Amino acid sequence: MKIFTPLYIKVMEWSKHKYAPIYLYFTAFIESVFWPIPVDIMLAPMALAKPKRAWEYALFATLFSVLGGACGYYLGSALYDPVVLPFIEMMGYQDKMLVAQSWFDKWGIMVIFIASFTPIPFKVFTITAGIMGMLFWPFIGIAIVGRSLRFFLVSSLMVLGGVRMEDKLVKYIDILGWLTIAAVVVLYFSLKH
Template identity: 75%
Template sequence: MKIFAPLYEKVMLWSKHKYAPFYLYVTAFIESIFWPIPVDIMLAPMALAKREKAWQFAFGATLFSVLGGALGYYLGNALYDPVVLPFIEAMHYQDKMITAQSWFSEWGVLVIFIASFTPIPFKVFTITAGVMSMAFWPFILTALIGRAMRFFLVAGLMVLGGEKMEAKLSKYIDALGWITILAAVILYFTLKH
C-alpha cells in the first residue's frame, strides 16, 4: 500500500514554503518539551529542497531545540507537580520517567548526549534533568553538542546526497515508511516490558 509516497511529495512541497524555516524552528523548540514528531522529518526535506540553506536550517534547529530543552528543564525543575506530573499521567509516561531517572542515576550527563543524538525522546530527558536538578550548564552544553551533531549530520547527508538522494528516497519511501513504523512498534513493546 503506497501511503508514504504522496505524503513525501507533500512534505517536499511544504519544505519549499517561505514559512518552512519558521515551522522547523517552532517544531525544534516544542519537540524538546512535548511534541512527539522528530525535527528530522522537516529538516531532511528542507535541506534537500534548499541545499544552499541546509547548514542554516541545521543551526536553527539546533539552537531552538536546545532553547526548548532549557524550558523543559525549567518545567521539570520548578513546575513538576502543577504542570508536568498531570501531563505525564495523562500521556501514560510514568514508566518512561522512571526509566529516564534510573538512566540518569547510572549514566549522568552522558544520558543527555545519547538522548540528544539518537531517536530516544529528548523531551523526557530534558524534563527529567530538571526534576533531578542536574547541573544546568553541563546539561545545556551536552544537549548543544548532541543536537548539533544530529541535525548537522542529517543536513550533511542531504547536501552530499543531493538529487540522487532525492531520487532514491522517492523510489523507496514507502518501504522506508513501513520499516520505520515496524521498528517503532518493536521499540515500543521492547521498552514497555
C-alpha cells in the same frame, strides 16, 4: 501499502514554502518539550530543496531545539507537581519517566547526549534532567553537541546526496516509513519493561 510516498511529496512541497524555516524552528523548539514528531522530517526535505541554506537550517534547528530543551528542563525542575505530573499521569507515561530516571542513574550526563543524537524521545530526558536536578549548564552543553551533530549530519547527507538522495528517498520512502514505525514500536515496548 504506499502511504509515505504521497506524504513525502507533500512535505517536499511544504519545504519550499517561504515560511518553512519558521515552521522548522518552531517544530525544533516544541519537539524538545512535548511534540512527538522529530525535526528531521522537516529538516531533511528542506536541506534537499534548498541546499545552500542547509547549514543555516541545521544551526537554527539546533539552537531552537536546545532552547526547547531548556524549557523542558525548567518544566521538570520548577513545575513538576502542578504541570508535568498531571500530564504524565493523563498520558500514562509514569513507566517512561521511571525508565528515564534509571537511565540517568546508570549513565549520568551521557544519557542527554544519547537522547539528543538518537531517535530516543529527547523531551522525556529534558524534563527528567530538570526533575533530577541535573546541573543546567552541563545539560545545555551536551544538548548542543548532540543536537548539532544530529542536525548537521542530516543536512550533510541531504546536501552530499543531492538529487540522487532524493531519488533514493522517493524510491524507498515507504520501506523507511514502515521501518521507522516498527522501530518506534520496539522502542516503546523496550521502555515499557
